[in-house]
Amino acid sequence: MNNISGPDLACSIAGIESVNPFWLASAPPTDKKINVERAFRAGWGGVVWKTLGEDPPVVNATSRYGVHRGMNGRPIGINNIELISDRPLDINLREIEKLRRQWPDRVIIGSIMAVMEEEAWKSLAIKVANAGVQGLELNFGCPHGMCERGMGSAIGQAPALAEQATRWVVEAVGTLPVFSKLTPNVADILIPAEAALAGGARGLSLINTVNSIAGVDLDRMAPMPVVDGQGSHGGYCGEAVKPIALHMVAEIARHGLADRMAISAIGGIGSWRDAAEFIALGASGVQVCTAAMLYGFRIVEDMADGLSRFMRDRNYRGIADFRGLAVRNVVDWNDLNLNYDVKAFIREDKCVECGRCHIACEDGSHQAIRIETKPSGGKRFVVIDDECVGCNLCQHVCPVADCIEMRPVENGLPKLTWPAHPKNPRRMAAE
Amino acid sequence: MKRFIVPEPGVAIGESGLAANFSDLHPPLTSVQAATEAFACLFCYEAPCVTACPTAIDIPGFIHSIRHGNPLGAGERILSANILGGTCARACPTEILCEGACVVNDTEGRAVKIGQLQRFAVDAVMERGGAHPFPRAADSGRRIAIVGAGPAGLAFAHCAAMLGHRIVVYDAQEKPGGLNEYGLAAYKMADDFAQREVAFLLGIGGIELRQGRRLGRDFSLSDLQRDYDGVFLALGLEQPAGLGIPGEALAEDALGFIAALRRGGPKALPVGTRIAVIGGGNTAIDAAVQARAMGAGAVDILYRRGRDAMGATPWEQELAANAGVHLHFWTRPVEILGTSGAITLRLTDTQMVDGRLESTGSIRDFPVDRVLAAVGQRLHEVIPEGIAVENGRIRIDAEFRTSLPMVFAGGDCVTSGADLTVQAVEDGKRAARAMDRDLRAATNGTGRQGDSHE
Known part of the structure; x- marks a missing residue:
């Protein structure tokens, strides 16, 4: 798998030692022994077992997944309406016990869910802890089905309830690390994060799935996935949700909470680069689900290899060496330097004359790219510096690597933020 | 790229080989x-x-x-x-x-x-299927005759019908389509596509086809001028250019070879048949590759200039090579000897001297069974009476008008752009709009450049 020596991917997540930062998130890929064995063989450092509840097990609907496809026809996100484990609790616990003995260097976290009753949370937590898991994850995030029964996001969206449930579990399992899994379906992610801290959680897992309808079947006139002519909102996941997850992890980290609780980041992670970005924003480890569901457990091979090479190239000896390095650069808009200026520069020698930069700027931005006819025939695309606001749109649509550069303008001006800006009416009023 | 089935020497192509070679x-x-x-x-x-x-x-x-x-x-x-x-x-x-x-x-x-x-x-x-996608404008009360149901004539017919005119198309062949039906390799137009396309096009309504009617034999241009409000000549280039060398009667016209194949379907050639094709355009390739596809033992294309000057595109050249056709450059026949089926091509090598193509003086004999000439086409020898011709094509102005009033022309019989189907279609479309403008201007009395209807 990883043939290069040097950086060590081994890491500690809320005090749990893991051979690498790659865990599989609580979901179908982690719902039984046969899956988890295959995942461990493929190289995953750990799994969060599919969420367990008290017996009798839930009953699931058919079908379960909707898909959101990108322009190339491949899924960029899926949503699901599946519930928690639909197998008896005892079978799950016996399988966890066996796996813990067979794979002592790998991590198994028990994900649990219960109604808002002390005894329910405590008894379930103890049963699962006794199976030998290295930690517990409290499912406060599931946004479909279970929330209608007062569980999942119904608890996660009520900070007082989440804090209380966390406290009950921490009281029950003592030193065993407890992760609170957060729903992104809230206005401010800091509120449930602080509730978890108050309840005694040692870690945060985020984000759970985003409430969604994946699409509408225009023949059956029903949301997808369609269950006997009808559908329900589900949980959206996959690469499309990564920007949402990055933001929420960053918010928690830059408000100091990542120093007090470990973050196990989740949300659209499928590559080493995704993992590195979350770690740079303060995550101690990452969890993967959708990418493994779409492409199989084998994706971990390049995640490990690519992350090792990245770390070696930057002289990072371990995950801790670059964890959180980007956090200090995530600031409020009000802290941005308004005197900083960049302009697009189009390299004529690389231009293939597709016209995409022109039409994007013309219709979608600031009408700052002019088409000129070359004496030799063909077209030249010229940036009108006075109109260019440095928005990057042309660079984003250009199909040629390195054809459009965003060049800083050397204006010699000092940093100037909005609160200090002469055009800020509130500043002027204060003077 | 398609892989043609080429039998071993002495082995017949067989029905399955023929079917595979002439599939799409x-x-x-x-x-x-x-x-x-x-x-x-x-x-x-x-x-x-x-x-x-x-x-x-x-x-x-x-x-x-x-x-x-x-x-x-x-x-x-x-x-x-x-x-x-x-x-x-x-x-x-x-x-x-x-x-x-x-x-x-x-x-x-x-x-x-x-x-x-x-x-x-x-x-x-x-x-x-179902309803034709383009609606016709209200009937203009005008009738237009078209001569030639090839790409230019058909494109004109459809566009003019859409503009509300009633159209009659006269065509000398049994089936409409012109070169689409009779001049392209069969594997390019598999499953009778040319006829299916004509049927689709006619779905707009207001177009009547009269097949087997030849200008100059069955009717005259003045008949059409008398009976219709406008005439569009889409005659194509019917006359093979000819090799202009002694014994040229022994050479068959390559387009005639292709047309016969399209009429009768591909048939296995006698095992070992040697065929030479004279010329360097896509017609030469279509004839040569189809000959090979019908099991010819050896097919040689002889072209008087170099590869770069070939009218056939690099892709067509590769297709030919792929089918086992041999391309010979800088050579041309000076005489054809022998009798049908036992022919000797007397060849000379050529070279450029001061920008002119000249013989090197060398002579060699090249025995074949059949010779196909694909050296271009020219206007039919019966040119409509009174119409001005320039450089071997019907003269038109920028609006596709000929020298005769309300007689327009387009496609291969005029000089507009490259001699391609797609250019003929554009000619037909633009000529129809131009004639429509003239017809409406005449009605409104505002002169030729007046009312446009697009």
Whole structure:
């Protein structure tokens, strides 16, 4: 798998030692022994077992997944309406016990869910802890089905309830690390994060799935996935949700909470680069689900290899060496330097004359790219510096690597933020 | 690229070999292939592929429609610019037109398969059947005669019918379609596509075809001028140019060879047949490759200039090489000796001297069974009475008007652009609009440049 020596991917997540930062998130890929064995063989450092509840097990609907496809026809996100484990609790616990003995260097976290009753949370937590898991994850995030029964996001969206449930579990399992899994379906992610801290959680897992309808079947006139002519909102996941997850992890980290609780980041992670970005924003480890569901457990091979090479190239000896390095650069808009200026520069020698930069700027931005006819025939695309606001749109649509550069303008001006800006009416009023 | 079945020496091609060799040159894309290919398009603005297309099909637009699961919209967008978009998708030398200009050549080293995508979309429209997608304007009360049911005549007919005129098309052949029916390799127009396309085109209504009616034999131009409000001449170039060497009667016309094949279907040639094809254009390739596909033992193309000067595109040359056709450059026949079936081509090598093609003086004999001449076509020897001809083509002005009042002309019989199907379609479309403007201007009494109706 990883043939290069040097950086060590081994890491500690809320005090749990893991051979690498790659865990599989609580979901179908982690719902039984046969899956988890295959995942461990493929190289995953750990799994969060599919969420367990008290017996009798839930009953699931058919079908379960909707898909959101990108322009190339491949899924960029899926949503699901599946519930928690639909197998008896005892079978799950016996399988966890066996796996813990067979794979002592790998991590198994028990994900649990219960109604808002002390005894329910405590008894379930103890049963699962006794199976030998290295930690517990409290499912406060599931946004479909279970929330209608007062569980999942119904608890996660009520900070007082989440804090209380966390406290009950921490009281029950003592030193065993407890992760609170957060729903992104809230206005401010800091509120449930602080509730978890108050309840005694040692870690945060985020984000759970985003409430969604994946699409509408225009023949059956029903949301997808369609269950006997009808559908329900589900949980959206996959690469499309990564920007949402990055933001929420960053918010928690830059408000100091990542120093007090470990973050196990989740949300659209499928590559080493995704993992590195979350770690740079303060995550101690990452969890993967959708990418493994779409492409199989084998994706971990390049995640490990690519992350090792990245770390070696930057002289990072371990995950801790670059964890959180980007956090200090995530600031409020009000802290941005308004005197900083960049302009697009189009390299004529690389231009293939597709016209995409022109039409994007013309219709979608600031009408700052002019088409000129070359004496030799063909077209030249010229940036009108006075109109260019440095928005990057042309660079984003250009199909040629390195054809459009965003060049800083050397204006010699000092940093100037909005609160200090002469055009800020509130500043002027204060003077 | 298609792999032709070439039997071992002395072995007959057989029915299954024939069927395989004459199956579709480019099998149609599946919907998955089309969607994947559509994704490769960059959706350029003022796209070079559109500029390169004589009919200016909105290529990025139709590919965008395919990408978004709207093949019928894509097909109608194509057909609105080029009603014979189905034939052009199959027969256009796309590598020197749209695909040659494709920006993806620069970004990925290969072009988007525009021709194949175009076929996918147009096929979808034709397979849907039902009502014709383009409505006719209110009847103008005008009648127009067209001479020639080839691409130019058919494109004119459709466009003029859409503008509300009633059309009668006179055509000398048994079936309509012109070179689409009789002049293209059969594997380019598999499954009787030319006739299916004509049937689709006629679906607009207001067009009557009169087949087997030859200008100058069955009717005269003055008959048409008398009976119709306007005449469009889409005569094509019917007369083989001829080799102009002693014994040329022993050479068969390559287009005649192709037409016979299209009429009677491919038939195995006698085992070991040696065929020489004189010429360097796509017709030479179509004849040579089809001869090989029918089991000819040896097929040689003899061209008097170098490879770069060939009218046949590099892709066509590769297709020929792929079928085992040998290409010989810088050589031409000076005499054809022998009798039919036992022919000796007397060849001389050629060279450029001070910008002129000259014989090197060398002479060698090349024995073959048949010789096909594909050295170009010219206007039929019976030129309509009183019409001005210039450089061997009917003279037209910028609006496709000939020297005679309300007689227009387009397609291969005029000089407009490259001698391609797609150019003929554009001629027909533009000539129909031009004649419509003149007809309406005459009605309104505002002069020729007046009212436009587009």
